[in-house]
Amino acid sequence: MDVADLGLPVDVPSTALFTDHYELTMLQAALKAGTADRRSVFEVFTRRLPEGRRYGVVAGTGRVLDAVENFRFDADVLGFLREHDVVNEETLEWLAAYRFSGDVWGYPEGEVYFPGSPIMRVEGSFAECVLLETVILSILNHDSAIAAAASRMASAAGDRPLIEMGARRTHELAAVAASRAAYVGGFATTSDLAAGFRYGIPTVGTSAHAFTLLHDNERDAFQAQVDSLGRNTTLLVDTYDVTEAVRTAVEVAGPELGAVRIDSGDLLLVAHRVRQQLDELGAVNTKIVVTSDLDEYAIASLAAAPVDAYGVGTQLVTGSGHPTCSMVYKLVARAESADPKAPLVPVAKKSSGGKTSIGGRKWAARRLDGDGYAEAEVIGTGPVPPELADRQLLVELVKGGEVVAREPLDVVRDRHAVARANLPLSATQLSRGEAVIPTEYVQLGSGS
Structure with a gap:
């Protein structure tokens, strides 16, 4: 894949350094300890929604797939790591051959999510999965925050189109990603030509x-x-x-x-x-088109005005007060040994301060009420209840290291519109409140 498709400068050869130093030192230590090859399951989730938000929006999945595919330690990257003595030669040799060969499951892009939702699940050896933590979180946290703000603005705008015009209010590469996320969330066009070039989003100005x-x-x-x-x-x-x-x-x-x-x-x-x-x-x-520091509240206040379209910049690309979703990437299960047939053991961080997590590989389903609207996000680790079998949310994104679920952006955008429409009506209220549906946990600890 051309790096231009990732929104990267042409002189950046890979996404491998979009990571934190400690991911490589963990790898080095795990290789030495003989635990690096243990089969592992990591999950991306958020413990809570940003204050006042009723739902989250999954965005950036397509960019994650590109980033994982392009996660390569080429000669220049290895030279940098060697020069700065980040890891030893044995680890550098391992990294030189790195190709993610595991599986990735996740909520399809454009879907909504709630506290605890296993938005993405990454499975493979500990070594190959742990390296992806930062780049996955970087993309999902940013893009989902922008898409959530865009979705709220689209709800407030009703049938009136929204123009994304925030490129000058953020980093030049973040601007391209923000435009893509805004389109997922319901914006119709962008002023950013790079976004139009890379993602086919209609441009205006x-x-x-x-x-x-x-x-x-x-x-x-x-x-x-x-x-x-x-x-x-x-x-x-x-x-x-x-x-x-x-x-x-x-x-x-x-x-x-x-x-x-x-x-x-x-x-x-x-x-x-x-x-x-x-x-x-x-x-x-x-x-009549109006601009000037609009957010979802200003858009809602103009509902009775004879306005035909809105242009939104600063508030959109900064997540309208919530520039991140606070998603985390946690190990939830790992094998007892490096034997490929070794059973998985649920693991979880247990600590005070609201940072606990729940062990085990999870499934997620959305239960509907009698009218077909969502009434609960159901998460479990054991067998899926028969009545929820056809309501499961995770889909396969990567199989054996190969991307299997790329989608046109318009498909993602349409999916979000449907997902939002299937939420209770209070989801579109701009007043502060809790998640519009509760998260229910079942059968936890019964398996992984």
């Missing part, structure tokens, strides 16, 4: 205030834009006086003007005034 200021007057700016981009363009009308700008925009483009954009002021009040003015000028089909 016309002009900024600088374009208006470049010209001797607003009319000249509007005329130049219409001459170049056509009457269906979107003209930015709040550089000077909004009322005068709208009048000039319609005079220049005619009633066929595609849209006007408002980027400042009391958006509710200004949108109503602009709509009335456009209608009086005969531009009844000209749409």
Whole structure:
């Protein structure tokens, strides 16, 4: 795979260094102890949702699959590790031949999740699984946080389209990932051309205030834009006086003007005034796009306004106050020995401070009520109850080291829309509250 597909600079040969130092020192110690080859099961989950969130959104799975596939220790990477004495020569030799050969199961991308949901399960030797912890968490924590914010904004927007325009508010590579996650969560387009190039997300954009200021007057700016981009363009009308700008925009483009954009002021009040003015000028089909530091609450407050689309930047790419999902990657089962046939033993961290985990390889299913809406996230380690057999959530993503579940992004986006629609109506409430459905644990400790 071309590294450009991963959103990486062209001079980064692999994802192998998207990891923490201690993962390699654990590997070295496990190799020396003879425990590195023990069959192991790691799970990704979160103990709680961010405060006020009713559900989470699984996003970044496709990027995880690419990262795992591209996790290679080439000569440059090995040279760096050797130069900085990170691990010994025996470990470097092992890393030179590293290829993940295990299995990965997970919630399909776009699905919703809740506290305790085993969002991803990685199985293989301890050595090959432990190395993937940081890169998997890095991707899932970031992308799922953005997708959750996007989903809340999409719920607040209803049928009105959302434009992702946060590239200038975050790291340049994070911006591409954020655009992808926003699309999963329900955004329709992006301003980021790299995201359009890498992921096929529709891109949009016309002009900024600088374009208006470049010209001797607003009319000249509007005329130049219409001459170049056509009457269906979107003209930015709040550089000077909004009322005068709208009048000039319609005079220049005619009633066929595609849209006007408002980027400042009391958006509710200004949108109503602009709509009335456009209608009086005969531009009844000209749409109104609003931007200016919007979040889900601001979008909801504009539900009664004559707004046709929203552009969202800063609040989206920072997770609207929750830039991470606090997902963790924990060993939940391991073999008694390196023998491939050795049985798995459930293991779990037991400590105070709310950081305990539950041992054993888990399944997850979503129980529905009589009307077909989700009523509980059910998680267990023993046999799956017959009534939940067809409601299981984990799907196979990687088998024997080979990716088996790549999907078009539009499929993922549609899946999320369906998953969100199948939640209780209170899931879309923006008021603070607990997870919209409870997590129930059954048969724990009965097997792995």
